[in-house]
Amino acid sequence: MELIGTLWQYIQTRRLAKRFHTRQELACWQEKQVQKLLRYVLPRSPFYRERIGSDPLHGWKTISPIEKREMMEHFDLLNTAGIKRDEALRIAEEAEETRDFTPKIGEVTVGLSSGTSGSRGIFLVGPDERVRWAGAILAKALPGPLWEKQRVAFFLRANSNLYTSVKRKRLQFAFFDLLLSLEAHIAHLQQYQPTILVAPPSMLRLLAVAKQEGSLDIRPGKVISVAEVLDPIDEEVIREAFGGPVHQIYQCTEGFLAATCSHGTLHVNEDILVMEKEYLDEEKTRFHPIITDFSRYTQPMIRYRLNDILTERKDPCPCGSVFLALEQIEGRADDIFYFPSAKGADGSAERGEGLRPFFPDFVRRAVMTASQGIEEYIVRQKSPEHVEVSLVISSGYRREDVEEDVRRKLQREIERQGYAGPEIVFSPYQPPERGRKLRRVERMFQPDER
Incomplete structure (x- = not known):
């Protein structure tokens, strides 16, 4: 039955991608899917039944968004399977410890998020949802038809029944545990010879370097970045090493959110969820997504706000899809730097008092365009007045010159936007511990602490 369900979802996903010709058609269809979800969820979820109130079929659009902390606090009343948070947490933590x-x-599949945002989350996926997920991700991620033989190498911090549900006779799936050594991975990859390579960009970069150095000889037909922000400085190295574009799958505890099309554009999976935009800038390009996932019945996600920062693509994608296109996943809310406004000659603030946001894309562009000698970087804001930069510099470049170029470029961009320039210091580059996500731009303090 699972095979039939997966095949049906695969066909449905491929069909839906071509069904909609306008945003209005898509919105009408999405509303019907949300109504179906609500009819199932409301009798079974006391949390949402109370939250949505007396107008359940239309009131969902006006309820206040929830976030991870609230979901975890009300976990027992929110999920529709009657699963208790403590039991789910115990199962998930045991799996992390035993690696089973x-x-x-x-x-019901139980998993644990990595907690990079400061609080861990639990996800629940029922058997029907698992089958639908498998069909959808096969339709969006496979480079060819379902019957073509593929060997997928999947690098993640934790495996899951959810991921292994995509295994089929002609589709092999191998989990590579990020906690193991790079040498072990290289030996396994040499033997396995994947046709599809899926990993966080920090691991993809290590494998790319190994391939360039001759210690790894694999030729995957498709390379997919997951779990971390794909930084352009890493994308270039990965693309050159593997000789093709780096695709992306945007997935987290909250669901399967987006995937790249054949043209390399990241499209939101609007055949799975509704994504509302909470804009962060006056130009209305950057936003926090608020999702309502009508494929999640066991652990409903209804108007759930993510702290990711997404940048909307303004130009239509050549693929012709009406699904929302993203320019990039810029980072998380805690990747936004905050600086005080610059002071005028009379000591007053020129552009308003208090701390104001400085988006991570400006940090990345300033560093990357400062010097051709930068191979890797991490920028951390320790306080509104203090920024720390760590660089890996190519041979043939003087560290003092590159650091000065970075200092000057970053300072200029900060001041150009009307902020008071912070002290910029440099420290030795330290890659993240094994199993932890790489964050090239990160704020280390809470703005409201000031």
């Missing part, structure tokens, strides 16, 4: 990710609660 097969246990479930009944037929």
Whole structure:
């Protein structure tokens, strides 16, 4: 039955991608899917039944968004399977400790997010949802038809029944544990010879370097970045090493959110969810997504706000899809730097008092365009007055010159936007610990602490 369900979802996903010709057609269809979700969820989820109130079929559009903290606080009343948070957490933590990710609660898959945002999240996926997810991701990620033989190498911090549900006779799937050594991965990859390589960009970059140095000889037909922000400085190295574009899958605890099309554009999976935009800038390009996932019945996500920063693409994609196109996943809310406004000659603030946001894309562009000698970087804001930069510099470049170029370029961009320039210091580059996500731009303090 799982094979039939996966095949049906695969066909449906391919069909839906071509069905909609206008945004209005898509919106009408999405509303019907949300109504179907609500009819199932409201009798089974006391949390949402109380939250949506007396007008359940239309009131969902006006309820206040929830976030991870609230979801975890009300976990027992929110999910529709009657699963208790403590039991789910115990199962997930045992899986992390033993590295055995097969246990479930009944037929429900349980997983644990990595907690890079400061709070861990639990995800629940029922058996029907698991089958639908498998069909959808196969339709969006496979480079060819379903019957072509593929060997997928999947690098993640934790495996899951969800991921292994995509295995089929002609589709092999191998989990590569990020906690293992690079040498072990290279030996396994040499033997496995994947046709599809899926990994966080920090791991893809290590594999790209190994390939360039001759210690790794694989030729995957498709390379897919997951789990971390794909920084242009890493994308270039990966693309050159593997000789093709780097595709992306945007997925997190909250669901399968977006995937790249054949033209390399990241499209929101609007055949799975509704994505509203909470804009962060006057130009209305950057936004926090608020999602309503009508494919998630066990752990409903209804008007759920993510702290990711997405940049909307303004030009239509050549593929012709009406699904929302993203320019990039810029980072998280805690990747936004905050600086005080510059002071005028009379000591008054020129552009308003208090701390104001400085988006991570400006940090990345300033560093990357400062010098051709930068191979890797991490920029951390320790306080509104203090920024720390760590660089890996190519041979043939003087460190003092490159650091001065970075200092000057970053300072100029900060001041150009009307902020008081911080002290910029440099420290030795330290890659993240094994199993932890790489964040090239990160703020280390809370703005409201000032």
